[in-house]
Amino acid sequence: MFEVIRKDLSRLDPEGSASPRTLVAGLLSQGFQAILVYRFFHWLQQKGWSGQPLRFFCERFIEITGGISIPASCRIGEGFRIHHFGGIIFHPTVQIGHNCTLYQGVTIGDRGGTGGAAKIGDNVLIGAGAKIIGAIEIGDNCVVGANAVVTRSMPAGTTALGAPCRLKHPDGRIE
Structure with a gap:
């Protein structure tokens, strides 16, 4: 999971690095926050844990604050980037x-x-x-x-x- 997140993070930097500066920028980005929530609960789902009720609250929080709905059951490859947030539904x-x-x-x-x-x-x-x-x-x-x-x-x-x-x-x- 962490290697995939690192590759997602590296897409935020034009130079393709996952530097601490890029990490800070990623954590401030609603799109990257949505990806983090998706990656974590998708990883739990792959391990056989639903993550409920925490998953429900985290996914709803991302939907309300960022306008992004990515269910944990989606399958998304590494290096995924949401360039601008809002109104994204999967x-x-x-x-x-x-x-x-x-x-x-x-x-x-x-x-x-x-x-x-x-x-x-x-x-x-x-x-x-x-x-x-x-x-x-x-x-x-x-x-x-x-x-x-x-x-x-x-x-x-x-x-x-x-x-x-x-x-x-x-x-x-x-x-």
Whole structure:
């Protein structure tokens, strides 16, 4: 758990270090606070401990103060970064790869109570206000543009634009 947190922390520093200065900045960041709470209770869950009722109060505190809801059952890879806090909601079945970044107002959910949520690859950037809906797959090195509404899978290296989204492939082709 601590190695993963160190990698999350190193994403806050442009030089990629987890220095004491970066630790202080991280502890003051609502996004990093939410990641810490998630990492701790996810680790407990993996060990077979629910962490209740403490988990309930910690998760609600983060939701109220930072506007971020990340259930402990999500699976999030190392190097995760929440660039700006507020309005971030994850479905409990969300899977996110390594070194992903997201901005404020991101929702990753199911289709209104049916099915699961997205599986997101490595090195994905999710822009402000983006919505990723349904049990779809977002490939590695994708960019989900600000306010895009993604309801279908994205091949690796593509960019999602608009609502409903259009996919821009690396070769410049748009569909």
